[in-house]
Amino acid sequence: MTITIPNLQPVIAIVAGVLILIAPRLLNYIVAAYLIVVGLIGLGLFRGMV
Template sequence: MHIHVALQPLIALIAGILILIVPRLLNYVVAVYLIVVGLIGLMPLLHLS
């Protein structure tokens, strides 16, 4: 039997728990999220050149 767990909800859960434990971590979590989403959004443009 295979157990399939989606990665995004798992990351969100871990990030939420860490933010509750260390509220100052919220700044870093948001910054990393924005950088990753921005890089993923730019990927198609980077492969065209």
């Protein structure tokens, strides 16, 4: 798999989500879950309800 600009944003979202989980607070968990889901959908690994 070649990393291109469209693939870079989901990867960054996943990394940011994991990093936010390291410093736990309720809002951080919500934001982290959102970033991880958006990253997975962006990579095409998870098909949401859309």
